[in-house]
Amino acid sequence: MSAKTDNFINKNKRASVIEGVRNKIPPSITLAQAILESGWGESGLSVNANNYFGIKANSSWKGEIYNADTHEYYNGVLTYTSDDFRAYKNPLESFKDHSLFLHENPRYSNLFELDFLDYKGWAHGLKSSGYATSPTYAEKLINLIEQYDLNQFDKKAKSLKNLGYIGLVILIAIFTILLIKKFKK
Numbered sequence: 001m002s003a004k005t006d007n008f009i010n011k012n013k014r015a016s017v018i019e020g021v022r023n024k025i026p027p028s029i030t031l032a033q034a035i036l037e038s039g040w041g042e043s044g045l046s047v048n049a050n051n052y053f054g055i056k057a058n059s060s061w062k063g064e065i066y067n068a069d070t071h072e073y074y075n076g077v078l079t080y081t082s083d084d085f086r087a088y089k090n091p092l093e094s095f096k097d098h099s100l101f102l103h104e105n106p107r108y109s110n111l112f113e114l115d116f117l118d119y120k121g122w123a124h125g126l127k128s129s130g131y132a133t134s135p136t137y138a139e140k141l142i143n144l145i146e147q148y149d150l151n152q153f154d155k156k157a158k159s160l161k162n163l164g165y166i167g168l169v170i171l172i173a174i175f176t177i178l179l180i181k182k183f184k185k
Contacts, residue, residue, distance in 0.1 A: 001148065004040055005040065005148065008034075008035065008040045008041050009031065009148060009150075011041075011182065012031060012034055012041075012052075012091070012095070013027070013031065013153055014175050014178065014179055014182075015030075015091070015092055015095040015096075015179055016028075016030040016031045016034070016095065016153055017153050017156055017157045017175070018172055018175050018176065018179075019095055019096065019098070019099040020116075020153070020154065020157035021157050021171075021172065022099065022172065023099040023100075023102070023103055024112055024116060025099055025102060025111075025122075026116055026117070026118075026119050026122055026151075026154045026157070027150070027153035027154055027156075027157050028119045028145045028150035028151040028152075028153055028154050029119055029122045029123065029126070029141065029145075030095065030098065030099075031144075031145075031148075031150045031153065032119075032123075032140075032141040032142075032144040032145050032150055033052075033053055033098070033126075033141065034052040034053060034095070034098075035144050035148075036137075036140055036141060036144060037052060037053050037054040038051075038052040038053075038054075041091075044068055044069075045066065045068050045085055046091075046094075048066060048068075048087075049064075049066035049068070049085060049086070049087035049088065050087065050088040050089065050090055050091050050093065050094050051066065051085050051086055051087060051088060051094055052091055052094045052095065052098070053094060053097075053098045053101075054070075054085065054132075055085065055086045055094075055097065055098065055101055056083055056084060056085055056086070057084040057085055057086045057087075061086055063086055063087065063088070064086075064087035064088075065084045065085070065086070065087060066084070066085050066086075066087040067082055067083070067084050067085070068082060068083065068085055069081070069082050070082065070083050070085075072133045073133040073134055073135060074133070076135065092179055092180070107129045107130060108125075108126075108129050108131075110125060110129070111125045111126070111129070116154065116157075116158055117151070117154050117155070117158065119141075119142070119145050119150075119151055119154065120138075120142055123137075123138040123139075123141040123142050123145075124138045126138065126141070
């Protein structure tokens with residue numbers, strides 16, 4: 001791995017594991033989506049709006065908005081456009097909102113019936129549920145997970161889930177404190 005990829009994964013793995021345990025989303029999926037959607041944290045959207053997941057701001061969004069150029073596939077044709085996206089104060093807010101977005105949106109409810117360690121099922125499920133318009137979205141996520149061994153974090157999160165509720169609460173509190181300290185730097 002390069003220093004850039006190492007840094008991104010190390011900086012965001014805790015948030016992915018915390019959200020994985022808290023919201024039953026495989027951390028490998030969260031990390032792969034963050035990598036893909038934010039261009040390793042270097043896209044204009046992630047740099048200027050701390051939006052690591054390309055989540056758009058529709059009329060129900062009550063937070064800040066950032067307009068950015070983007071691309072979508074319509075009927076298999078790549079189209080360039082601009083759109084309003086959700087903006088966050090820091091990356092941690094983006095990770096938390098990503099989890100809420102998946103949990104609260106009924107079109108993703110089928111994902112939570114999948115085995116927690118089934119990152120391939122999650123990747124294909126995200127694509128078929130309309131998370132992204134790219135015809136190769138699922139394959140891109142799977143390739144990132146396998147190339148960077150991101151599913152190791154799924155196994156860690158599953159182990160944390162098995163520790164029990166009280167231990168989990170304590171660990172989440174500790175990780176949250178560490179994340180806040182890390183993002184303040």
